[in-house]
Each structure stands twice: as C-alpha cells, then as structure tokens.
Amino acid sequence: MMILKDLVADAIYQQNGYKAPVHSGAIKMDANENPFGLQQPLKRKLMEELKNIELNRYPEAGNPELRAKLANYYDVNQDRIMLGNGSDELIQILCLTMKGKVSGVLVPCPTFVMYKIIAVNAGQKVAEVPLDENFDLNLDAMLGKFGADFPSLIFLSYPNSPTGNLFDRDKIETLIKKAPGLVIVDEAYGAFSGQTLLDLTEKYDNLLILKTLSKLGMASIRLGFILGNPEVVAELNKVRLPYNINSLSQQTAIFFLNNIDEFDRQVDDIVQRREELFIGLKKIAGISPYPSRANFIYFSCNFDSDRIYESLAAQGVMVKNLNQPPRMTNCMRVTVGNHHENETFLKALQKVISEQGA
Numbered sequence: 001m002m003i004l005k006d007l008v009a010d011a012i013y014q015q016n017g018y019k020a021p022v023h024s025g026a027i028k029m030d031a032n033e034n035p036f037g038l039q040q041p042l043k044r045k046l047m048e049e050l051k052n053i054e055l056n057r058y059p060e061a062g063n064p065e066l067r068a069k070l071a072n073y074y075d076v077n078q079d080r081i082m083l084g085n086g087s088d089e090l091i092q093i094l095c096l097t098m099k100g101k102v103s104g105v106l107v108p109c110p111t112f113v114m115y116k117i118i119a120v121n122a123g124q125k126v127a128e129v130p131l132d133e134n135f136d137l138n139l140d141a142m143l144g145k146f147g148a149d150f151p152s153l154i155f156l157s158y159p160n161s162p163t164g165n166l167f168d169r170d171k172i173e174t175l176i177k178k179a180p181g182l183v184i185v186d187e188a189y190g191a192f193s194g195q196t197l198l199d200l201t202e203k204y205d206n207l208l209i210l211k212t213l214s215k216l217g218m219a220s221i222r223l224g225f226i227l228g229n230p231e232v233v234a235e236l237n238k239v240r241l242p243y244n245i246n247s248l249s250q251q252t253a254i255f256f257l258n259n260i261d262e263f264d265r266q267v268d269d270i271v272q273r274r275e276e277l278f279i280g281l282k283k284i285a286g287i288s289p290y291p292s293r294a295n296f297i298y299f300s301c302n303f304d305s306d307r308i309y310e311s312l313a314a315q316g317v318m319v320k321n322l323n324q325p326p327r328m329t330n331c332m333r334v335t336v337g338n339h340h341e342n343e344t345f346l347k348a349l350q351k352v353i354s355e356q357g358a
C-alpha cells in the first residue's frame with residue numbers, strides 16, 4: 001500500500017491548497033479584473049488576427065515578435081525580458097531558480113498571498129515582516145532579517161495588494177542596495193498608480209520588475225513578463241518550459257499592445273471610478289476605506305465581515321473577504337467596477353448594514 005503522506009513533500013502535504021472561488025452570473029468585484037470587455041469592433045479585429053494562427057504548430061521558440069514589441073514599448077533590450085504564463089508562473093520560476101536550502105524568500109505582510117504559497121511549494125523558506133501602521137514597509141525589521149544567505153528573493157507588490165498603497169520609494173531603494181539577493185518589484189497594478197521603478201533596473205543589477213496584462217483587461221490569456229538584468233533573465237530561462245506561452249495568447253497580447261490607447265483609456269476610467277467608489281464607501285457609517293493607488297479598495301468594517309460577505313454574495317455581488325486576525329479582522333477588498341457595478345455594490349452594502357441594525 002502506498003502511503004501518500006510519506007511520498008508527498010511535507011510542505012505540500014500539510015497545506016489546504018489555494019482555491020479560487022467559483023461563481024457564475026454574479027457581479028465580480030473580487031479578483032481585480034478590468035470590468036470593461038472588448039467592444040465589438042475591436043473584438044472582430046482580434047478574431048480576424050487569430051484566424052491566421054497555425055494551430056498545428058508549436059509557438060515560435062522564445063516568443064520573438066511579442067518580446068520585440070514589449071522591448072520597444074518599455075524601451076529596453078530584448079534580452080532583458082522574459083515572458084510567463086501569468087506573472088504567477090514567473091514567481092514560480094524565480095522560486096525554483098534560487099537556492100532554497102540556505103536562503104529563501106522575504107515578504108512583507110499582508111501582501112499578495114501567492115508569493116508565500118508558491119515559495120513554499122518550491123521548497124523555499126519564507127519569512128514575513130508585518131507592514132507598519134500606515135501599511136508601509138518596516139525597513140528596520142526587514143533589514144533585520146538579512147543574513148549571509150538570506151534572503152535570495154524579496155517580493156514587493158507596488159502598489160501592494162490587498163492594501164492598495166505604494167510603499168515608500170526610498171525604502172525600496174534602500175532594500176535593493178542592501179539586499180544579498182534579488183528584489184522583485186511586482187507592478188501588477190502599476191498602471192493604476194502611474195508609478196514604476198523600471199528606471200532603477202539600469203542602476204541595480206539585483207532589481208527585477210514584474211508585470212502582467214491580467215489586471216488590464218487580459219486576465220484570460222495569462223500573460224506576465226519580467227524585466228531586468230539579462231544575466232538573471234538567462235538563468236530564469238533555463239527553468240522556463242519551452243512553449244510556456246501559447247500562440248493564441250501571444251497574438252492577443254500583440255493585439256493588446258497595438259491597441260494600447262483603448263486600454264489606457266480604460267485605466268483612466270477605472271482610476272476615476274475608484275475615487276467615486278471611495279467617496280461612496282466613506283459615506284457608509286461603520287465602513288473605513290483606505291486610499292488606493294490600484295484598481296481596488298481595501299476597507300475595514302465595524303461589523304462581522306463574514307456576514308457582510310455572505311449577504312453581498314446572496315445579492316449577487318462578489319468581493320474579497322480578508323477577515324484574518326490581527327491586522328485584517330473584518331477587512332475586505334473590492335475591485336473597482338463599471339458605474340453600474342459600483343452603484344449596485346454600494347447599495348447592496350448599505351442594505352446589509354442597515355439590516356444588521358448598525
């Protein structure tokens with residue numbers, strides 16, 4: 001008889017596993033997607049372009065056309081770019097590439113949960129340092145974790161998820177200067193903040209920038225990329241599977257870049273609606289939203305957020321319930337939606353709270 005427990009890696013056997021929630025027909029404000037689909041004329045144009053793909057052939061090795069387009073867009077050399085099947089895959093490749101036994105991964109908390117999950121699954125040790133009272137980096141505490149071999153990777157989400165703020169740029173730069181390993185600045189939400197640290201990759205050989213199309217209207221195609229030191233990129237490429245980005249996704253990403261003006265307009269629209277949503281949340285007694293530089297808003301409630309989550313779901317509105325002591329007790333995160341979605345969410349939240357007798 002096979003005893004699975006003795007065969008599966010301990011760090012994996014002990015986990016519950018991350019489950020993305022499933023819900024059809026609901027207003028989705030839980031995954032930080034772009035609420036605007038493609039307009040019909042653009043959609044037709046895309047379908048026309050996808051028609052020519054030779055589905056019987058493997059994608060071209062190294063994704064030359066898309067990488068050239070991205071290199072041009074970001075004004076960097078092509079050897080400074082690697083593509084991933086979502087930036088999640090790039091986080092995984094980073095964790096598989098770097099030495100795990102003697103070093104490991106350092107992250108602030110709260111932050112994007114996948115850093116820790118992926119790192120643990122890849123056999124890395126993970127240290128978490130709480131953010132300060134303003135959700136900024138606790139620089140001294142992070143530096144206090146540095147040792148001869150630790151950490152080989154630091155992940156910083158800029159802006160941070162789920163809190164929505166930008167960490168102080170000088171603190172990040174100090175971490176980069178002092179880090180014994182790589183610092184990965186994850187700009188999944190960068191477009192909504194108008195800020196980037198890409199310029200610093202020329203100055204620091206241990207800084208890499210992670211980006212993704214997922215929050216910009218292309219979550220379905222799973223395309224992320226990493227930008228930085230070509231020597232590091234060359235090592236990461238040894239771990240990347242040869243055809244990790246399928247041809248349909250590549251062609252769609254090229255379409256995205258060719259029509260970037262339309263997607264930039266959507267980002268501007270979302271940023272405006274973020275301010276409307278923030279004002280709407282502030283008006284509800286017992287709800288405290290935090291200012292956001294991303295396409296979502298983090299807020300705390302003076303009520304049981306589990307019950308709020310359930311009631312919102314019953315009204316067809318999905319948000320992220322973060323409720324976790326000590327920092328995120330009764331905290332939630334809502335994605336900025338289109339006008340109708342934001343209004344529906346605010347009304348539903350108001351209703352739940354008046355019914356709870358607040």
Ligand SMILES: *Cc1c(COP(=O)(O)O)cnc(C)c1O
Binds near residue numbers: 211
């Ligand atoms: C959504 C998200 C990602 C994952 O992006 P994919 O490209 O869809 O894998 C990475 N980092 C952060 C901070 C995110 O919020």
